[in-house]
Amino acid sequence: MTGTATAEYTPPKALRLVGSAMDAYLSIFVSGRSAPLLSKSKPVRRSGFDFPVVIDRIERVAEDVAALTLSSPSGGQLPRWRPGSHVDVLLPSGAQRQYSLCGNPGDPFRYRIAVRRLPGGIASAEIHRDLEPGDRLSLRGPRNAFEYVAAPSYLFIGGGIGITPILPMVRAAALSGARWRLIYLGRSRASMPFIDELVAMNPDAVAVRPDDEYGTPDIAQLLDSAEPGAAVYVCGPTPVLDAANRHAFAANPTGSLHSERFSAAPVLDGREFDLTLARSGRTIRVAADEPALAAIRREVPAAVYSCQQGFCGTCKIAVLSGEVDHRGRALPDAERATHMLTCVSRAAGDSLTLDL
Numbered sequence: 515m516t517g518t519a520t521a522e523y524t525p526p527k528a529l530r531l532v533g534s535a536m537d538a539y540l541s542i543f544v545s546g547r548s549a550p551l552l553s554k555s556k557p558v559r560r561s562g563f564d565f566p567v568v569i570d571r572i573e574r575v576a577e578d579v580a581a582l583t584l585s586s587p588s589g590g591q592l593p594r595w596r597p598g599s600h601v602d603v604l605l606p607s608g609a610q611r612q613y614s615l616c617g618n619p620g621d622p623f624r625y626r627i628a629v630r631r632l633p634g635g636i637a638s639a640e641i642h643r644d645l646e647p648g649d650r651l652s653l654r655g656p657r658n659a660f661e662y663v664a665a666p667s668y669l670f671i672g673g674g675i676g677i678t679p680i681l682p683m684v685r686a687a688a689l690s691g692a693r694w695r696l697i698y699l700g701r702s703r704a705s706m707p708f709i710d711e712l713v714a715m716n717p718d719a720v721a722v723r724p725d726d727e728y729g730t731p732d733i734a735q736l737l738d739s740a741e742p743g744a745a746v747y748v749c750g751p752t753p754v755l756d757a758a759n760r761h762a763f764a765a766n767p768t769g770s771l772h773s774e775r776f777s778a779a780p781v782l783d784g785r786e787f788d789l790t791l792a793r794s795g796r797t798i799r800v801a802a803d804e805p806a807l808a809a810i811r812r813e814v815p816a817a818v819y820s821c822q823q824g825f826c827g828t829c830k831i832a833v834l835s836g837e838v839d840h841r842g843r844a845l846p847d848a849e850r851a852t853h854m855l856t857c858v859s860r861a862a863g864d865s866l867t868l869d870l
């Protein structure tokens with residue numbers, strides 16, 4: 515190697531100042547003793563991966579409601595989550611359903627979900643009937659479509675099993691010192707899970723209003739109790755959500771409304787059409803106000819689905835003929851010519867043939 519003598523390079527003053535600032539930054543935020551406190555690592559968001567969990571405990575927390583405590587089979591940490599998150603639960607039968615996480619987001623080792631046994635519900639029946647502590651399940655997520663936002667005050671309205679995403683939000687509000695109020699609706703006290711746990715967070719801030727004691731709730735009146743500018747969170751049956759959507763702005767024009775629906779999305783501007791299931795050759799009529807998935811399940815009760823609102827993709831089926839009126843967000847552009855989400859999408863014309 516031949517050497518070449520060069521004059522020593524002296525950077526301009528501005529560059530030297532930038533270099534000094536960088537050295538100072540690195541010594542404080544990266545290599546300094548307080549670096550771990552000043553620049554905390556951000557947890558990796560895991561979404562879309564299946565991972566195994568084991569059932570630690572199954573508790574009966576209300577009439578027809580079972581709470582499952584889940585942990586990692588290795589005893590390690592589970593993916594982090596925030597209030598409002600849900601997981602997809604993949605059951606041994608192959609059924610897949612979404613359940614809100616209703617435990618403590620500050621506990622990295624355990625999840626809790628609560629499942630109401632629904633009349634005719636295949637997955638909820640399997641969970642109540644067949645699962646036992648020690649059994650393993652597969653989860654996907656957590657995902658969050660019901661974000662808990664920072665606000666000076668909160669009004670939470672939870673109806674029935676719709677209390678599950680609300681519960682961690684109430685805990686977060688209580689811990690943060692924000693002003694909050696919870697109105698907990700349900701059929702009867704016996705049917706409403708977690709009453710004691712919620713009341714213990716602040717007995718003065720929790721109003722338990724079962725229908726058999728207070729009658730059918732007047733949602734517009736309940737919304738009036740929100741402070742100006744409050745974040746209003748509502749989760750429960752469709753009539754409660756619809757009433758909240760109708761009245762929230764008038765009741766609280768400077769606030770915000772956040773809601774999550776547990777049931778199938780209502781069909782808007784639908785019209786009847788025929789659906790032919792190619793493998794059986796059967797043709798079924800889909801009513802104007804009926805999701806195609808509901809019609810399919812009359813013929814094929816085991817047809818898979820989860821969110822029923824067009825965002826998880828579980829109900830996707832190949833379309834063999836006919837034009838689709840695509841609704842929902844889960845179908846990528848590349849699949850729109852060949853598939854449909856049966857929970858929300860419909861026929862653009864008079865009929866569709868599905869690979870089912």
Ligand code: FES
Pocket residue numbers: 819820821822823824825826827828829830842844855856857858
């Ligand atoms: S069930 Fe989730 S997109 Fe249809």
